[in-house]
Amino acid sequence: MISVQEQDFNQQEEYDRLKCKTSVGAIVTFTGLVRDINNGQSVSDLSLEHYPGMTEKCLIDIVAQxxxxxxIIESTVIHRVGHLAISDQIVFVGIASQHRGDAFSACEFIMDYLKTQAPFWKKETMSxxxxxxxxxxxxxQDALSKWAVK
Amino acid sequence: MIKVLFFAKLSEQLGCRELQVDATAVENTDQLFQYLIEQKAEWSSILTSQFCLKAVNQAMVNNNVLLKDGDEVAYFPPVTGG
Structure with a gap:
């Protein structure tokens, strides 16, 4: 499941969706939140712009890779756009697989690619x-290098 | 027509989010760039910056790409989602 949305998401609902098959033996999830500090400066809120259409294509491609x-048995990528407050959830990546190794790696890979490829842009309002x-x-960018096919 | 889109910091710097260019006026992305800076010379440095990325029909491109009627070209800064 891939979704770019303004509304918040519910961790339990997303976990339950990933857990839907009896072959699932491992679920790894990552959640990104709005921090109150960036580069030493105090942040009061955040807005997220995206490129509708290209964003979804890009996320589909990252998950396919x-x-x-x-x-991977099930996967979920949710990214919020629009106005977000401190501690709000921004992004969710959840991977369900038979064993933990696949779930850990795929989750980190998707986040590393999403951060450098998917057309989202953050604008901060400072205090x-x-x-x-x-x-x-x-x-x-450096984080991507560890996924290079050798 | 060719749809041209600008996003985030770039659209603020240019003061423009979207415009349409007659497809008969440009054959490729290099010509589109020339066309844009003929209209607005001050856009040149922004659109040639190393921080300006380009996508054609919602896929990133680095080189000169042929354009046809109905294509969509977007310019934007490096992404910062997640």
């Missing part, structure tokens, strides 16, 4: 009321 590399677009970080 993960399914080629690991044994002094100023707004600024978040810059892409090199560490996110």
């Amino acid at each position: 993960a399914k080629q590399r690991w044994n 002094d009321g100023q707004t600024q677009w978040v810059d892409a970080r090199e560490v996110d």
